[in-house]
């Protein structure tokens with residue numbers, strides 16, 4: 196078709212028709228966004244991208260924090276994809292239980308899963324643990340830095356020991372393990388480091404001062420590391436930012452003092468299911484996403500506002516932040532975005 200034919204056909208299309216098309220596209224995207232549970236890149240990957248079952252089968256994947264919550268579900272879904280696993284956390288019996296479940300429910304043999312007890316605060320042990328993993332499997336394809344703890348306490352009421360604990364576990368433990376594993380991937384020229392950060396790693400939220408700082412630190416570190424690995428295009432450095440997800444994170448989180456446990460944990464059912472979150476993480480890995488935002492609304496909207504319209508983001512954060520702090524001071528769940536009445540009022 197020559198240029199004059201195209202231009203003649205173009206003249207036949209009325210202008211109002213094009214406007215309708217643009218409006219229709221905008222409407223479809225708005226509706227899609229209203230019901231979205233992840234950023235647009237991940238949504239695209241879910242519809243048209245590569246499937247984890249095809250991409251992750253046979254790969255050796257090391258998951259930290261595999262004894263609970265997101266890490267445990269990662270182990271199950273990776274086993275379902277046919278990945279071989281290294282499962283790490285402090286609680287050995289829990290890890291053995293997860294391994295047993297993987298062997299019984301999926302087509303994996305005992306030797307396809309290595310239980311490797313690991314305390315992320317014991318950085319001196321990381322070299323020998325990495326050696327054990329390499330001796331067992333010969334190589335590591337993907338490290339998923341998932342282990343971590345959160346926090347629920349006001350910034351000024353939180354002891355320095357809590358801030359130190361959060362940084363040592365969430366930040367130093369994670370980057371130190373990465374420094375042991377990554378050189379082996381660089382030698383092979385292929386691999387992936389996937390780090391479970393948080394929406395709190397890209398936005399500020401009340402009651403999570405130290406947690407948010409540790410996750411922002413992770414974001415900064417891995418963004419820099421990625422820029423240093425441009426000569427290794429087959430190595431994926433990915434950060435995952437989930438919003439609220441069902442797990443034991445609230446029970447296990449730090450409060451004002453290191454040894455003070457959370458007084459009360461409310462129903463977590465309004466949060467995204469662990470299964471949906473993990474499916475999206477695996478889709479992101481299969482499609483080599485560098486950063487994933489995984490959350491239901493309205494937290495997802497917040498991510499976009501913080502990224503593209505920070506003035507609006509501050510306006511909404513001030514409104515919601517006040518409610519969350521008020522709920523917390525009334526002894527109610529500091530996770531909820533809406534204002535609840537204290538039970539005794």
Ligand SMILES: NC(=O)c1ccc[n+]([C@@H]2O[C@H](COP(=O)([O-])OP(=O)(O)OC[C@H]3O[C@@H](n4cnc5c(N)ncnc54)[C@H](OP(=O)(O)O)[C@@H]3O)[C@@H](O)[C@H]2O)c1
Nearest residue numbers: 260262263264265284285286314315342343440442443444
């Ligand atoms: N759930 C959410 O709403 C949410 C949202 C955003 C991001 N995240 C992130 O997701 C990751 C997983 O959290 P989760 O929600 O699954 O919480 P979780 O159910 O409390 O699981 C945390 C895991 O971390 C491990 N862990 C804690 N301290 C450790 C240590 N010193 N050494 C080794 N492992 C340790 C725990 O195992 P052991 O106790 O057996 O050691 C456990 O397996 C965390 O990085 C968290 O920040 C969670």
